[in-house]
Amino acid sequence: MEWKDKSSYRDDKERIPCHWVVQLDNVDVSIHRHIHYGKGNWLTSSRYLQIEKKVLKNKDVEAAKNEALTIAKEKIIKKLNELEAALKVMK
Known part of the structure; x- marks a missing residue:
């Protein structure tokens, strides 16, 4: 798994x-900064x-x-559980 730098560097x-x-x-995970969330904060999308x-x-980039990966994994597991429950209802 390789993280890629997608920073724009326009004004830096x-x-x-x-x-x-x-x-x-098919699953994208990103960490990024945002002007409205404070200079030291990382966000995930x-x-x-x-x-x-x-x-x-x-605050550390590697952490x-x-x-972010933990959040993505939890979201995937939740969706899988919901889909499995839906499949059981269909049987």
Whole structure:
């Protein structure tokens, strides 16, 4: 699993990454900064999992990546359980 730097660096004098994305087959997971959430905060988002700008507890980039993956995994497990329950009803 490889996280890719997707930072724009438009106005940065220092090239400090502020947007990381990992693609897990069809599932995208990203950590990023946002101007409205404070300079030191990381957020996670995933279009596939319908997660948008969820503030992470960790300030360290590597810890934030792991936290984002944990959130994504929990969301996937929840959806799987819901789908399995729906399949049981169909039988």
